Amino acid sequence: MNRLNLPLRHAVRPLFAAICVAILAACSSTSERPKPAELPALTPLISVRQAWSLRIGEIGFPLNINSTGGKLSLADSAGTVVSVDSRTGKELWRRQVGQGISAGVGSDGSIAAVVTKTNELVAIEAGAEIWRNKLSAQTYTAPLVAGGRVFVVTADRAVSAYDGKTGRRLWLQQRTGEPLILKQSGVLLAVGDTLVLGQGARLVGLNPGNGTTRWESPVASPRGTNDVERLADLVGRVSREGDVVCTRAFQASVGCVNAARGNLLWNQPANGAEGLHGDGERVFGTEADGRVIAWKRADGQKLWTTERLQYRTLSAPLLLGKSLVVGDGTGLLHFLSREDGSPLARVTTDGSAISVAPVLSDGTLVVATLNGGVYGFMPE
Numbered sequence: 001m002n003r004l005n006l007p008l009r010h011a012v013r014p015l016f017a018a019i020c021v022a023i024l025a026a027c028s029s030t031s032e033r034p035k036p037a038e039l040p041a042l043t044p045l046i047s048v049r050q051a052w053s054l055r056i057g058e059i060g061f062p063l064n065i066n067s068t069g070g071k072l073s074l075a076d077s078a079g080t081v082v083s084v085d086s087r088t089g090k091e092l093w094r095r096q097v098g099q100g101i102s103a104g105v106g107s108d109g110s111i112a113a114v115v116t117k118t119n120e121l122v123a124i125e126a127g128a129e130i131w132r133n134k135l136s137a138q139t140y141t142a143p144l145v146a147g148g149r150v151f152v153v154t155a156d157r158a159v160s161a162y163d164g165k166t167g168r169r170l171w172l173q174q175r176t177g178e179p180l181i182l183k184q185s186g187v188l189l190a191v192g193d194t195l196v197l198g199q200g201a202r203l204v205g206l207n208p209g210n211g212t213t214r215w216e217s218p219v220a221s222p223r224g225t226n227d228v229e230r231l232a233d234l235v236g237r238v239s240r241e242g243d244v245v246c247t248r249a250f251q252a253s254v255g256c257v258n259a260a261r262g263n264l265l266w267n268q269p270a271n272g273a274e275g276l277h278g279d280g281e282r283v284f285g286t287e288a289d290g291r292v293i294a295w296k297r298a299d300g301q302k303l304w305t306t307e308r309l310q311y312r313t314l315s316a317p318l319l320l321g322k323s324l325v326v327g328d329g330t331g332l333l334h335f336l337s338r339e340d341g342s343p344l345a346r347v348t349t350d351g352s353a354i355s356v357a358p359v360l361s362d363g364t365l366v367v368a369t370l371n372g373g374v375y376g377f378m379p380e
Contacts, residue, residue: 036329037290037310044345046323046335047380051364052089056080056372059356061102062185064142064236065368067361068109075104075114076372081124083112086361089376093127103185106143106150111164113143113150121152123167131167135160141186141236144195147208153188153197155181159211173211175199180227184273185236187247191259198234201249203257215262220249237275237316237357239283239297246276246283246297254285254295266300275316275357277324282338284324286314292326292341306341309334316357320365320379327354331369333377349375 057076066073071092072084079099083092097116104114112124115135121143122132137156144151149170150162161170187198195208201220206213222230232252239246243260254276255267272287282303283295290310294303313329323335323344331352335345352371359366365377 034289034311036312037308039332039346042343042346046345048333048335048345048347048365049378049380050347050375051087051378052376054082054084054089054091054374056082056368056374058372059368059370061100062140062142062183063356063368064103064105064185065356065359065366066105066107066112066142067359067366068107070362071107071109072359072361072366073105073107073112074368074374075101077101079116081105081112081114083127084374086364086366086376089374095124095127095129097122097124097129097132103139104142106145108145108164111145111150113145115139115143115152119154121150121162121167123150123162123164130165133162133167133169140181140183141188144188144190146190149208151188151195151208153186157181157199159195159197159206161208161211171211173206173213180231182231182233182235182250185275187234187236187238187245189238189240189245191240191243191245194259196245196259198236198247201232201234201252203234203245203247203259205259205262217257217262217264219247219255219257219264219267220252222252235273235275237277239276239278241278241280241297244297246278248272248274248276248285251288254283254300256283256297256300268295268300268302274314277317277319277357279319282319284317284319284338286317286326290314292317292324292336294324294338294341304340306336308341308343313353313355315354318358318360318365320360323379325358325365327356327358327367329353329355331373333358333367335379347377349373 057078060077075081099116106113119135137154139154157175160172195206205215220232222232224230232249246256254270256265315327318325331349350373352369356368
């Protein structure tokens with residue numbers, strides 16, 4: 001398959017971003033898109049009630065909806081950061097950071113952090129800005145706020161840590177890497193006492209105290225005749241159960257790594273650009289052509305595939321009880337059976353794409369659309 005026909009809307013070269021975005025956009029538009037699968041009438045098998053909605057500005061960057069302690073943290077492209085009660089949809093605070101946002105939101109429930117398009121890391125507490133620092137390069141992965149620190153991965157492959165209260169930089173690790181990176185959210189999370197992040201096609205474990213490397217585990221082996229074809233960055237979200245982190249390498253594979261030991265448990269070929277979700281038994285993902293796939297978590301065996309939503313530009317999935325939830329490019333939210341991918345229910349939003357991975361927060365299913373609609377649903 002010609003990889004250039006897949007969604008390369010998210011690739012940039014760290015020092016020449018604007019040039020590469022233009023080139024890759026041209027490459028990805030050379031062929032007509034297949035017609036999205038038609039949706040037959042559906043009698044709902046489960047009940048889904050909209051509990052609340054609110055409006056922010058357009059979301060044209062790789063937003064991470066953060067959920068911590070029943071609080072949602074999210075942002076729009078124009079620089080508005082919002083904290084919301086996930087049960088009621090009530091705004092707790094709203095802050096304008098004065099510039100467009102390229103990455104966010106990271107939060108521990110107290111401090112929220114975003115990165116602006118001018119490469120500034122901004123920390124907010126209770127709606128007030130408490131500090132901002134200039135970064136060495138752009139970033140598209142939401143900062144991680146954990147253990148009183150803010151961790152950031154930038155497009156020049158640097159990883160840094162900051163004091164959450166003061167903004168003082170605690171350490172910086174500069175790593176070498178591939179000449180292209182993806183302009184979408186990557187992997188950055190804490191697993192026990194290890195900082196786990198994506199560096200190209202590798203999952204890497206660092207000491208969060210000083211940034212030294214503990215282990216590296218390749219999830220994919222990049223192949224191709226040029227930098228674009230070899231692009232296989234790890235993309236968020238991940239599916240974590242205990243010490244095991246399952247992740248996707250862009251257009252290359254999915255795989256699971258034991259983050260305590262740093263060893264690859266398995267990987268399987270896959271051709272998608274969005275993150276994963278799952279539980280202790282299964283891992284779920286959406287492919288670039290709209291297929292939805294379930295893999296066995298223990299060994300990567302493929303359990304089922306459904307083509308009912310082909311070419312509908314799907315979001316990353318969310319496993320919610322017996323349902324698997326995915327959004328599509330027309331603002332529809334699809335509830336599929338976790339057992340075989342058969343349709344259970346379908347609800348609408350505002351008609352614009354659900355490009356942000358759905359999240360579950362305090363029993364509320366939350367989705368955000370390209371036009372800035374934020375919706376809370378209560379599956380019953």
